[in-house]
Amino acid sequence: MKRSLLVFFTAALFSVFLFSFGRADTEYRCEGEIENECGIGIESRSSYESCTTDETCTTYEDKDGNEVKECYETEDCETLWTDWNVSEEGSPYKVCTQAELQCSGQCYPAPQAKDAKDTTLLPQNVFEDPAKDGQGADTDKLKLPVNLGWNDVNEALQTNPSPSGQCTVESYRYEIAGDTRLVPSPSSAPVLNEVAGDCKLSPSANYQWRVQACGDIQGTDCGEWSQNQSFATSSAPELKSPFDPDWEQKEHAGTPFPANLKWCPHQAGTRSFAVNIYEISDSQQGKQGAELLLLTGSLATKTSYSDSPAKGGLGQLRKNLPYGWEVAACTDVNSMVCGILSQFWTLVPQGELITPGLLNPSAGAVVNALDSLEWQTMSYETHYVVRVDGKDFFIANNELPLSRVWSNLRFYTTTTWQVAPCGGSPSSRDIENCKKEDGSIPWSEQRQFVTTGAAPTGLGIKQAGRDSATGKAAIPLLLNWDDMGGAASYYYEVATDAGFSNIVIPATERVLEYSEVSPGSPNIKSDTNYWVRVKTCADEQGKVCGDWSQISITTAALTPPPITAPQPDDKEFYSTTAFSWNPVFSGNFYRYNITYLSRANNETSPDCSPGTQIAEDTIPGGAVQLRLRCLGQYQLQIQSCVDQTCQDASDFGIQKFQVETFIGPIGGLVPCDRANDNPATPWNERSACGVQHIFLLLRNIIDFLLWKFSLIIVTLMAIATGAILFFSFGGTEAIVKVKTAWRAIGIGVLVFLFAWFFLNLLLGLVGFNIGLFGNWHEVKL
Template sequence: MEKPKCKCEGECIEAPKNPRYYDNPEYPTDPFNPEASQDSNNIYLPVKFDWDDVKGWKDGWKENGEIKTCSEECVQSYVVRIENTNKNNEGNYYKTSPLDKSEYNYREDPDAGACLLKSGFTHTFHVKACCNPDGTNCGPESNFQFKTNAAPELIEPADPDWNGTSTAENIPLPVTLKWCRVEKIDNQDVYSYNLFPFVVENGEDKCHPSRQSGEVCVPITLPSPPIELNYIEYYDEVGLFTKLSSYAWRITACKTLLGEGCSEYSQGWRFKTGETTLKEISWFSPPDGSSVGFPVILEWKPPWGARSFQYELYKGTFLVVSGKTTDLNIEVTSKLDLDTEYKWRVKVCWDYEAKDCEEWPKEWWHFKTTGAPPNLNYPADNSTNIPIPTNFDWEDVPGVNSYRYQVSSDSSFINIVAEMVVEKSEVSIDYPKLKQLTDYWWRVKTCADKDGNVCGEWSSSKFKTFKLSKPINPSPVNNEEIFTYQMPKIFSWDPVPYARYYKYLITYVEKSPEEVSEECKIGKLIEKIISSNSDLVSLTCLGKYQWQVQACLDEKCEETGDLSNLWTFSLGQKIPPGKGGLVPCGRDYDDPNTPWNERESCQIKHLFLLLRNILDFLFWRVGLIILILLVIITGVIYYFSVFSPEIFGEWAAISNVRSIWKYAGIGYGIIFLAWLSINLFLAIT
């Protein structure tokens, strides 16, 4: 038995020695034979502090391989200070309450708790032994330095041994993972965290199936929140963890928002979830009571925590298909018949093999496959006078993906004139597929696929097409007299329903006595196809005309209605006709005093006639006026040069007058020669 150690004022107590750092809260299992410490330069958090008991410690100590005890005046407590923590309570330190053991686990300290220490930081750890239980009358203080790894410190679910050997049990759902914030990695700010979730199978951590991509386990990258708290948390709102299952997890802190440039992994902690009842599926497709086409894919959204499913599909009381799946949909097209009702349901399971499941839901979901023959609306059966183009229309069928229609000129549908697969319940068919006054049969069937290959029964009907009517109400009206000054004139008639083109024919049938042009020959025909019920027509031959119009379905007028009635009109020249002008062609009337027909359309020869008219005008009108003016001017100049010579001064009036007459004579002579040449040319031709 050792002598008392605390009869002094603490000066006789030695400073604690041999610090140890543990990643297991249960260490040391034997305080006199403690486990080896972690590397003090690479401490993973959380950490438990331990040291050798000082001499005179109340619970005994080990000295020179011998365990010794103290009976009175023993050392009763220790006091620990840690520098630069997240929860300093004494200057730049966190100071503990007096400890009754030679160890310190800050996770069990109600005033400290998780996140006391900083990851990736150098701390100084101070400890001293005290004679009194209240931490007074203490000996000298020891100083130990250690450095933490930059890996985050995990908080909860709290692993019992901090290293995954044991498991936190009965964790309620939904799970919230929590870990301590890391400020910097290699003096760079932390912007995100990578969460690695694992499932525990046969004691082995395997990548969570939802994060497995080939051979790579893809982490969940979470941005570092801006809230200035010492911890980060992940709330499992997506159902990453489900009931009665074992999991493990690790965290890394990263320098970028993309989860790059990260720290080492944190400790790997494990937990097992508790019991709960998973909800039934609330969203599914096809909706209950709906009609569907092919392909038929049964799909649903999983409730929180669902991992796999059992399903079954019935036709009445007959089981069509059942099975297990981890997918959220199944295709059952090949098992289904058209125009048939089915019912189905899905059971929720929390394992990946669909063995551990909830009960079957009591409610069934129903759907009916499409394929019922549609009701044909237009053309109705045995209808006649159906216009072209014909707008076929039939009843919409629920759930249909397409319709296949056929139009044939025989009831056996051998001579099919139109066939197609369409998505809408209407189609327009035009010439040349449809002809006038023809009997047709048409039919439609609903199809469950978009290609029109999986279809139900036909619905059939018969109809007969129309005939384009004759044009009526012509303008000019029948037997109307029109005049050349009205040319060109608009010829028109009432539009014919469903006609898209018109062909009109105008025939010159009788020559007027006033018509002198040899080009106006009896029987001359104008024929033209137009797209409207009017056209601008220009006629020049005086006399009587006949004209007709017929409506057409095509631009070549190969599919036509009947010709209109024969209409007549006459083209005359207004009396009096007026006089000719400079332009000898293209006029509304002809001046009988000229040797040419001014109603002719303008041609090359009329250029010479126009030149002749211009020279006639210059020679006989403008030229004579100029001569008369020159005579008057000459007389005036002579008069004033004789009686008032001072008016002209030194200007030689008489000589200059002679020059003017000289050049005027030359100009007039040129005009005369041009006039003579043109007239000789026209006389010869």
């Protein structure tokens, strides 16, 4: 009696451990979890899913007594991480902050401070000279002011650039006598020296100084100090203004007319000053050959001489003529017992300080930190004072980079500025040097500009990247916003939370040049909520920025593409079959695979093995043409993908179809890559062509020539022979020609026969299933 109850028993219980990689997340950090250390790089690691699949199988007998085995699987997955590896090498001049490499002045090498006697300094320092200053002169003591110089650290930064860009020196900071001062140094024209004067240093003193390179214009991010350099100052007084640009060389200082000479207060014991003024020629260098024009003196409490008669001067200095002058400190009130003379400076009285005209920016323009305030230059002004929103900034040339004053400005604010010319030393910060003869300051017109930094407007997804029905976004995200006036760059972030604690965009990709960006895989994933924000920046590095604009978006879920060809009821196919599908929203690539499931009843080729994968690929389009070679059932699977690796993909769309017939002729000379197999041959004509098919092609050609073409020739020749003999009436010459023709035909047939025999024998020896005499009687055209 057959069993009616199922008998269950456990036949096997085993576990198969499979490791699969799902969607990978990548984390970044500073190398060794250290931030703000020079030279360290960025490390990264990726997550992956480690899954354990337990398979449990149960066997039982069915009602017919047959043993049946059923299995089911359970999967347990956990997220693991790869080891930390350096993904971006560091640079000796950069630090890593929040997994972002950025130039840091603290990493910059120390400049090399130049000796005071270095002849490359311009102007060169002036030292006491026994030929001019008497036998007591000390050639190691310099006459104030002093020119301090150093080498260009930018050369080292350019020789060893970092992987992600070159660093530059934005300013130098030097320290002398406890006084630290800043020297802005734009990379386009680096400033490598500073005249330390303006009465900051004392005569007859010893000093040490040092300098460091800085990565910011404010001088707060600076590298190592140079080694100390020392110098000793002469007892000679320090001249102040009008400032001679090359000291004891050929160039003259331009000064307002009437001339006003100034020098620095002297040390204790000085009771008066002796002032010598000389007439000189335009090309004269130094005091040699100069003619003394005026010898005057002043008490120690007065450190200036005005040639204006209205101010007690003698009116001896005429307009547009060159003069030289020098000062000595005296220990008596009559200026008779005097010490070493100062430097010998030259000047040309030219006119009053004139109001400069403003050039850039234009009124109401929107500016950023890369812009500059510019104005017209005048011939005899030594420097300028720029008043920006009530705060004065002194500068030696006619251009003030806004990066120097940006810390005093507010974003997206209207700011007023104006300029006035100044005399005196270029390093002077005394507003008194900017006054005219009547005591007024010749300010320019007031002009306004607007600082950049407004929160970007129009932030959103382009229409082409947004589903009009659902409002969801495609990947990549086609983000754009309005061009903001004065923007030097934009800084944006994309996060999976409103607090932006999980930002998915790498730090190295957040600074943008234009008002659009298209973040995509692997940072952006389908069917996920994101928050996007962007801000306008005044610098190119994305560090000096205004307020955020923010939106939230949801990316579309991927769906399998609808298959349009072949259709399930298609039965007849061309051997090269077109497969097509409709693209889906957010689908950038499509992965397909075709599997041969089962053989048709009339499929006899041993090459057609069920379960064989025919083709698999990932393409960006919606169509592909593939070669099918077997009759039977196939399965087409297609999935939509965000990227070419299909890490972010939809489920597979599946369609089965049955190939019952290939459209095309059977047989022919070509023995391979045919639509249909020829059952009359022992090989499969649907097979792909290979080297071996060359011999089969030759065999088919010889078969055709021997058993088809030659028989036609023999038949035609027999008819021609009868006709020739009939119309020649049995002539001897005609009979000879006929015999010759038949002999040639016979030889040709023998050659074809030998070739056919040899080729069949060769094919048989190498393994082809071919009868010795072939299947010539079945050869079809």
